[in-house]
Amino acid sequence: MSRPLSSEEADHDARRGRQWLAGEAHGAGVARDDLLELGSAMAALTAAAAEREPVAVAPAPVGVDPGSPIAKPLPPELLRPLETNAEMRWPAMAGQGYVVPNDRFFVRNHTVTPRLDADAWRLRLFGTGLRDAPTRDAPVEFTLDELRRLPAEESTALLECAGNGRRFFADQQDAPAPGVAWDLGGVGVARWRGVRLGTVLRLAGLTDDAVDVMPEGLDPDYVTGGVNLGRVRRPLPIAKALDDVLLAYEMNGEPLPADHGFPVRVVVPGWIGISSIKWVGPVEVSATPLFSPWNTQFYRMFGPGHPADGDALGTQSVKSAFELAWDAHLPAGTEVRLHGRSWSGAGPIDRVEVDTGDGWRPAELVAADRGGPWQRWTAAWRPPARGRWTLRARATDVTGAGQPDRAAPNDLGYLFDGVVRHPVTVV
Known part of the structure; x- marks a missing residue:
C-alpha cells in the first residue's frame, strides 16, 4: 500500500526546510538573511501573545478599492468578515448538500482580491526543470482558452486554512496566538473542474531533472515586518504536481469567482490550503530545490516541543x-x-x-x-x-x-x- 499523499507534504516541507537552512535551496525574491531577520521579529511577536500577526501594507493594484479586500457580498448570515478574510458561518450549511455553495465559501486573502482580465491572463511556466530552461521573462505560455481545450477533469476536494480553529486556543485553552481568529469556518468542499497540472507540465517540456514546482499568485506583494516577501507562492514536489493537482477554472459548475482564484487557481487535494495558490500566473519548474517564505518562515510549527527553525505543518488535523x-x-x-x-x-x-x-x-x-x-x-x-x-x-x-x-x-x-x-x- 502506498504512503498517503498527505504524509508526503510533511516529508517534503521538512526536507526543503533543512536544505534551505543549509543553503541548498533557492527561491527568487527574498534573501535568506532577510528571512532569518524576519524570523527573529516574528519570534518576538509570538512571544507576546497579545500582538496581532503583521498584515500586508502593499498597495492595491490598479482598479482595486483597498478598502474592499473581498469582491463578493458578505451577508452576515452566511459569512463573518475577518480583516482581509471571511469565514463561513456553520448555520448557513444547514439544509445544504455536500459541497459549500460559492456564496458562502470561506475567503483567505493575504492582501486583496485582484480583478484580472481573462483575455489578458496567461499561465507562464519557466525554470531549469523544463526543456531549454525558459526564463521568467521568456516563459512557456498558455491562455485560458488553450487550457479549456485540454482534457478536463473534476475533483471534489476540501480546502482548509491551516489556522482554522485558532480562536479556540484562546477561548478554550487560555493560549492565544497571533493571526486571524478563525472559528471553524475556514474550510469548505467544492467541485473543482480544470486541467491536470501534470498535463500542462508535460506540454511545457518537463524534464526528468525536475524536482519542484512553485505556482505563484497574481495578488499584490505581501509586506510584513518591514520586508517585502513578494507574491504568495509555495513549492510542491514534482511527484505531487504530477499526481492529482488541478489547475481549476470552475467551482461548483461556475467560472471561478474572483475571491476564489479567477481565472485559474491551483487545487492541491489533501494539503494545507496555502498550497492551493489562487490567481495563479507564473509557475517555476526547477531542477533544484525551491523555497519561499510560505514553507520556511510561515506555515511551520514553532514553540515548545519544536526546534528553533520550526517543524513542517504536515497533515491537517481532525x-x-x-x-x-x-x-x-x-x-x-x-x-x-x-x-x-x-x-x-x-x-x-x-x-x-x-x-x-x-x-x-x-x-x-x-x-x-x-x-x-x-x-x-x-x-x-x-x-x-x-x-x-x-x-x-x-x-x-x-x-x-x-x-x-x-x-x-x-x-x-x-x-x-x-x-x-x-x-x-x-x-
Missing part, C-alpha cells in the same frame, strides 16, 4: 463542527435533530461521537459521504430541561487519528484539533 449557531436557542422537551460535519487531512472519517451532557454516543453517518473529504452526520437529542447546555462532537479518521480534549499549542496557532465546546440555550 475537526468537527455543528451546523448550528453559536449559543443557539432550542426548545425544551422536544426532540431536535443535530447536524454536523467532520473532516481530516489524513483520510476519510471513520466514526463520529456526540456528547449532549450525558456521555459520548455514536452519531449517525450519512452513508453517501463515506470515503469523501468530509463526513456529514446527525444525532437526535431531547433537551431535558431549560438552561445552558454544552454540545460536543469528536471524530476519528481511517488512520486512527482523533480529537483530544485539548489541542497541543504552538506559537502561530496552527492545526487546532481539540474538541470544541459548543454552547446552546434551551428555552
Whole structure:
C-alpha cells in the first residue's frame, strides 16, 4: 500500500526546510538573511501573545478599492468578515448538500482580491526543470482558452486554512496566538473542474531533472515586518504536481469567482490550503530545490516541543463542527435533530461521537459521504430541561487519528484539533 499523499507534504516541507537552512535551496525574491531577520521579529511577536500577526501594507493594484479586500457580498448570515478574510458561518450549511455553495465559501486573502482580465491572463511556466530552461521573462505560455481545450477533469476536494480553529486556543485553552481568529469556518468542499497540472507540465517540456514546482499568485506583494516577501507562492514536489493537482477554472459548475482564484487557481487535494495558490500566473519548474517564505518562515510549527527553525505543518488535523449557531436557542422537551460535519487531512472519517451532557454516543453517518473529504452526520437529542447546555462532537479518521480534549499549542496557532465546546440555550 502506498504512503498517503498527505504524509508526503510533511516529508517534503521538512526536507526543503533543512536544505534551505543549509543553503541548498533557492527561491527568487527574498534573501535568506532577510528571512532569518524576519524570523527573529516574528519570534518576538509570538512571544507576546497579545500582538496581532503583521498584515500586508502593499498597495492595491490598479482598479482595486483597498478598502474592499473581498469582491463578493458578505451577508452576515452566511459569512463573518475577518480583516482581509471571511469565514463561513456553520448555520448557513444547514439544509445544504455536500459541497459549500460559492456564496458562502470561506475567503483567505493575504492582501486583496485582484480583478484580472481573462483575455489578458496567461499561465507562464519557466525554470531549469523544463526543456531549454525558459526564463521568467521568456516563459512557456498558455491562455485560458488553450487550457479549456485540454482534457478536463473534476475533483471534489476540501480546502482548509491551516489556522482554522485558532480562536479556540484562546477561548478554550487560555493560549492565544497571533493571526486571524478563525472559528471553524475556514474550510469548505467544492467541485473543482480544470486541467491536470501534470498535463500542462508535460506540454511545457518537463524534464526528468525536475524536482519542484512553485505556482505563484497574481495578488499584490505581501509586506510584513518591514520586508517585502513578494507574491504568495509555495513549492510542491514534482511527484505531487504530477499526481492529482488541478489547475481549476470552475467551482461548483461556475467560472471561478474572483475571491476564489479567477481565472485559474491551483487545487492541491489533501494539503494545507496555502498550497492551493489562487490567481495563479507564473509557475517555476526547477531542477533544484525551491523555497519561499510560505514553507520556511510561515506555515511551520514553532514553540515548545519544536526546534528553533520550526517543524513542517504536515497533515491537517481532525475537526468537527455543528451546523448550528453559536449559543443557539432550542426548545425544551422536544426532540431536535443535530447536524454536523467532520473532516481530516489524513483520510476519510471513520466514526463520529456526540456528547449532549450525558456521555459520548455514536452519531449517525450519512452513508453517501463515506470515503469523501468530509463526513456529514446527525444525532437526535431531547433537551431535558431549560438552561445552558454544552454540545460536543469528536471524530476519528481511517488512520486512527482523533480529537483530544485539548489541542497541543504552538506559537502561530496552527492545526487546532481539540474538541470544541459548543454552547446552546434551551428555552
